[in-house]
Amino acid sequence: MPSFTKPFTQFRILLIPAIAAFIYLYFYPAINDCAFAPATRTKSQCDASGCKNTTVSAGLPPFRLLALADPQLEGDTSLPSGWNDGASANLKRIGENIFAGRWDILRRDLPVLLQGYRKKLDLWGNDRYLANVYRQTRWWAAPTHTVVLGDLLGSQWIGDEEFERRARRFWGVVFGGAEKVPKSVTAAERRVEVLGEDKSWKRRVIAVAGNHDVGYAGDLSEERIERFERSFGKANWEISFRLPNASLDGELDYASRKTPDFYAGPGPQPELRLVILNSMNLDEPTRSPAMREQSLEFMSNSICDSDRIDTKNTATVLLTHIPLHKANGVCVDGPFFSYFSPENGGGIAEQNHLSEDVTHQIFDCLLRNKPAVVLNGHDHEGCDTQHYHNPENIKERKTIRHNDLPSLTPEEKQSALREITVRSMMGSYGGYAGFLSGWYNEDQSKWEFAYETCGFGVQHIWWVCTIVLCVEIGLAVMSGMDALTQKLLEPETRRKVKEA
Template identity: 30%
Template sequence: MKLLQKIAWIVTALGAVLNLYIYTYPSLDSTQCYWSHEYRDLTTLGAWEKAIVEIPYFGDLYKQYFLPDHAKNVDMQPRDIRIMAVGDPQLNGNWPNTSYMKRLDNFGNDYYLRHVYETMKKRLDPSFVAMMGDLVSSQWTADSEFFNRTRRIVSRSFPRPEEQCSAELNIISKHEDIDWWTYLQNFEDNLKNDVFKQREFYEFKDVYDWYNGTFIDPSTGSNTEPLFLNVTGNHDIGYGDTTYQHMARWKALFGKVNYWIEYDTDTDHPWRIVMLNSLALDGPMLEPELKTYTWQFLEALESTHYKGSTILLTHVPMYKRAGLCKDGPNFEYYTASGCHGCSPSRVGLLKSQNHLSQETSRRVLDIVFGEGAGGIILTGHDHYGCDNYYSFVDEEKGWVAEKNITSDKWIREVTVRSIMGDFDGTMGIMTGHFNQNQKKWEFDYTQCKFIVQHVWWAARIMALLAALLQSLTFLF
């Protein structure tokens, strides 16, 4: 009896410590796990409150959960740009021969991702969530399985109000194959009629909510739910083997692959977000028209001669020499001997790439940042994450990546570390702050790491086990 009580209290203590950690971990590294600028009025606090907020960890917890309303979120103009970046979640699926342990692992992984997302969303209250591609683990699934994984993404792993994903859920509930043939016909018509060359096809203005203002606070004009920005990844649509079926279902469930949104264009602080499908830039491709379309998008973007700052969101990082990141430059193409029963039409197509080619990278950087007031690039793909600066050397050498800034004209590129458990459940945090003295946007990026998924599992199991053992001590 006494032994059972001791075990129960030991398990209870361990469970309490683990659960305390998983729910408060950002406060242990508060500078990395918050925006680079925060606007809380601490001058109105009493002496003992000021003393508390100075204590590491406990002070941050106090600011998050107990700070008086009048001291929270003091409004500043222009408002900072706040993007929470999610790197490569790569949701796996279940098949008839999938073991029960793997099914349980997939189920738990969904809620592990949800825990990271909801913890950071509550803490940060972001204006934008950028999903950096590879939302699912393989593009080679039927529409039915793609629907299943999409439902898990929008309802379980990265949940959002039903109004935000009602269109997607309606498509999923019908469970009918996407009509990619109609998509193809519309695509060919647009290509033939030069619609893809027109900036109006891609351009949006001051979008904070895709849903007719449902999630806009009328008193402040700010969005009450983050705007989701979904980047295409190679596991979502493929590389050179991308098909119209891949593109049609992505568009139906996650939106356009190429567009830009301009903000505050009539002010002294204009800025924009550019969404770029980098999977269709190099090739060769099974459907070369997809490459034509993507380059026409870039040409339309170039025609704007934009003078503001730009946040470029894309999946494949720009070219850089080996040694700067975990992934060095690498291209692979389908061969007849290595195609493993795939269609002969794939032979010679782009099979995989770690970076964009050097020529493509230079062209993209010139178009997106050549005339503007700088900005930042957020990419995915390299699960370990990376951080570099592209400095413009001269017309001959173009943009060169290094760990430090080496010229007056430069762009920072951040590869967002994966949110998967093997990569510590990392969340990317990007802050854009307008420097009133220099009249320019300044961009900062940090990464907030959670912990490997096994600790999250242990915390959940310990809590259940503690409840069971404590119940037994009352019964016996």
């Protein structure tokens, strides 16, 4: 009869749960169907390649954006008061209190020490949880581009030293192996690249400024913007990606194309514009009117200037942090503004949405440059909506959930703009990621988009899987050592050792 205290017996008992934990931890994107929606095949593509209907998938779309939101990395400000003196200082103080018989002080210091270690472990696990979400979705879904839609860090009030520490954890642990978009790309006023040509984009992470990174309009300063841009890249910038021309590839023929990665039609090459917009100071009152004017000017030039933007065969993806204004009940977060006291400047201290005026401006500009889609964060629960004009009063804008889009009239659909608020990747919200697909429909001469989302599950699942795997590895080592010890204790083994 086997002894259940033996390491090998325990190893065998835990083997199946450990295998299940390993499979879910590293293959959850496959299990939960975390993937980009495939591009749809056009009628001309079907006619050329001989497919029977256009519902047949055309394969992976040429533009695949992995969208993550609000990781909110915490740090020393989340540790209990007194912990920042250092663990050794706390231990020394506890020892002194024991020898001095000051048990009342000991009762105060010991919980601080234990709570500090617990929080340190929690921060360590949270970083690895977020890293697992990014690493596994990126590996499985194979995005062409990645964006984090603001609130990269957990507080705008932290000092420069703590900001740098969290930034190093962001790049070194959570997004290990990734790199920020270089200045040579973000500094260009009108940069155009061929989509898929620069493989570096698969490693780059586009960082959007959020309120926990630079503050709201009432406390956003040049110093905060400078340190954000130093660690994560420019706050306002744009870039265009042009589909490669099939006629430029001597070995490629239109009839042989299985995916919409190339363009073989007449007219200008289709372009997809990414606009990264700092929405933190678009509303007022603001601490720095000059910085607000810079953001408004960038917004006007990048999405509103029709003379500058060639709308033929072009689409826009707007990446920002604060959602557009919408009525109460459409999403979890309703409209909300709060302000600092007059003694502290009277600026915006907090907001859930952009104001109606700024929202109307963005909506009207993007409507002139359709097709377009807006991606943002901030509302941790996530939301998927459609904004549209009232046909009887074009000054009236309405918002519905994206799933209710079929209920709109053709006139209303014509003015519809999709806004996707990506659910947070934090553990308490299930570790979600968004998958935006983009491809060019040659028959309709326009870009099309599709969006999918999925999550890992709450952070407790990651902890259980990790602990089970660690225990199983420990039991495997102990089983090996136990087997070796038993072998050495056998009489024949001892005799051979003595003879040697």
